[in-house]
Amino acid sequence: MTGAHSRIPTDPSDEALSTSRSRRLMSGYIFGNPPSPDNTTRHAMYSNLVNERHPTPPLRDLQGRDSPPLSEFTAPSSPTTAGEGMDSAAAAASLAKLKMSTEAPGGGDDGLPRTDTYDPLTGLNDGEADLDESAPQAAFTTAEYMKGEDTEAGKYRFPRHRLRKTMKDETKIPLVIVACGSFSPPTYLHLRMFEMAKDEIVESQTFEIMGGYYSPVSSKYKKAGLAAAQDRVRMCELAVEHTSTWLMVDPWEAGQPEYQRTAVVLEHFDEELNARSGGVTMSDGKKRRYKVMLLAGGDLIESFGEPGVWSEPDLHIILGRFGCLIVERAGSDVWAFLLSHDILYSHRRNVIVIKQLIYNDISSTKVRLFVRRGMSIKYLLPNSVIQYIYDNQLYRGSDARLIQ
Numbered sequence: 001m002t003g004a005h006s007r008i009p010t011d012p013s014d015e016a017l018s019t020s021r022s023r024r025l026m027s028g029y030i031f032g033n034p035p036s037p038d039n040t041t042r043h044a045m046y047s048n049l050v051n052e053r054h055p056t057p058p059l060r061d062l063q064g065r066d067s068p069p070l071s072e073f074t075a076p077s078s079p080t081t082a083g084e085g086m087d088s089a090a091a092a093a094s095l096a097k098l099k100m101s102t103e104a105p106g107g108g109d110d111g112l113p114r115t116d117t118y119d120p121l122t123g124l125n126d127g128e129a130d131l132d133e134s135a136p137q138a139a140f141t142t143a144e145y146m147k148g149e150d151t152e153a154g155k156y157r158f159p160r161h162r163l164r165k166t167m168k169d170e171t172k173i174p175l176v177i178v179a180c181g182s183f184s185p186p187t188y189l190h191l192r193m194f195e196m197a198k199d200e201i202v203e204s205q206t207f208e209i210m211g212g213y214y215s216p217v218s219s220k221y222k223k224a225g226l227a228a229a230q231d232r233v234r235m236c237e238l239a240v241e242h243t244s245t246w247l248m249v250d251p252w253e254a255g256q257p258e259y260q261r262t263a264v265v266l267e268h269f270d271e272e273l274n275a276r277s278g279g280v281t282m283s284d285g286k287k288r289r290y291k292v293m294l295l296a297g298g299d300l301i302e303s304f305g306e307p308g309v310w311s312e313p314d315l316h317i318i319l320g321r322f323g324c325l326i327v328e329r330a331g332s333d334v335w336a337f338l339l340s341h342d343i344l345y346s347h348r349r350n351v352i353v354i355k356q357l358i359y360n361d362i363s364s365t366k367v368r369l370f371v372r373r374g375m376s377i378k379y380l381l382p383n384s385v386i387q388y389i390y391d392n393q394l395y396r397g398s399d400a401r402l403i404q
Ligand SMILES: Nc1ncnc2c1ncn2[C@@H]1O[C@H](COP(=O)(O)OP(=O)(O)OP(=O)(O)O)[C@@H](O)[C@H]1O
Pocket: 025, 179, 180, 181, 182, 183, 184, 189, 190, 193, 225, 295, 296, 297, 298, 299, 300, 301, 327, 328, 329, 330, 360, 361, 362, 363, 364, 365, 366
C-alpha cells in the first residue's frame, strides 16, 4: 500500500460522501428510457435554454488554441517502450509475434504494406483489437492482492506494463488518464471513453498519452449493484487484456479497506508515477512529471454540484492540480454545467470536454438487469467479461435499487 491518502487529510465524512452519491443514483434513471438531450430533466431544461442563447463554444476557443490540422496523427514509436514490465516469456512471445508480422515481405495476407514499428496507442492489429496478441500483458496477477493475502504475491504492485516511459514528442506534456468508477461490469462504453479521450488529446496536440488506467472503486462504496471488488478488478483486466494495448487496471483503490475519495485516488497515481519512479525519462536524461487527469462521464461531473457528494477542497485538487477529461453523456449538458459551476468554471482551462460523435449509452445498470432477466448481453461488453459474469454467476440476485 502507498501512503497516498496521508497527503490529503482523511475526511470524517467520507462515508457520508459515498452514501450520498449512492442516494443520488437511486433516484436516477433506472427503468425508463435513457434520458436524451430532449428529456425534461432539470439539467436538460437548463441546457436547452443555454444552448439557445449561447451556442456551445468550441473547446479550443476557451483554451485560446487553434485547431490543429487533422493530418497530424501519431507517429509510430519503438517496440521497446511497449514491452517494459512484462514477464520475460510473455515479452519474448509478444516480440516474436511482433517481429514476424513486421518482417512479412511485401506486407501481410491482405497484400497491404505493414507498418514496421509498433505504436502501443493503436496496437498492431488496430481494427481487430480483440485479437491483438502483441499487447503487453502484466507479469503478475492481482488476485492475491485483492484477497488481502499477506504473502509476496499479495503485495500491492502498481501496473506499469503498458505505461510508456519515454516520449515521442518531448514538446508535449506526458499524460496519464485515470477513470474512476464502479465498472460493475465494465462495458464497451467504458472502453470507448478512453478512445474518445485519445482522439481529443491527439487532436489538441498539447499532450502525449503515456497510458490509461481503470481504478475500480472498493466494495465500501455503498452503491447497489456493485459486484465484489475482486470481481470488478478482474473484469476490468479481462476487458483490456486483449482489446487494448495502452489501458491497464490499478487494483489499489479497489483493495483498500475503506472508501477512498477520488482526490485521494489521483494522489495515489501521482505518487506511483512521479514520486516513486521519478516520472518520464527525457532524451537528455532528465525526468519530467506525468500529468494525471481524471476521465469521467458528464453525469459524474454534474454530481459535483450536488450537496454533500464532493468536498470543495477535493474539487480544487481534482480540477486544479490534476484536471478532467469529461465525456458528454446523453441527458447531461456538460457545457451548461461548466458555465454554471463556479469551481469547475474557475478551473476550465484544466478541463477538456469530449463530444461523443457517436452516442453510446451502454449502461452497466441495464447490463445487470439483462443478466438477471436472462437476456443477451452479447456485443455490449467483451466476450471475456461476459464469460466471467456467467462463470461466477454475477448479477443473478435482485438489486434493491432496481426493484424499488
Ligand atoms: N453512457 C455514458 N456516457 C458517458 N460516460 C459514461 C457513460 N456511462 C458511464 N460513464 C462514465 O463511466 C465512468 C464509470 O461509470 P460507473 O461504472 O461508475 O457508472 P455507470 O457506468 O453509470 O454504471 P451504473 O449503471 O452501474 O451506475 C463514470 O465516469 C461515468 O460517468
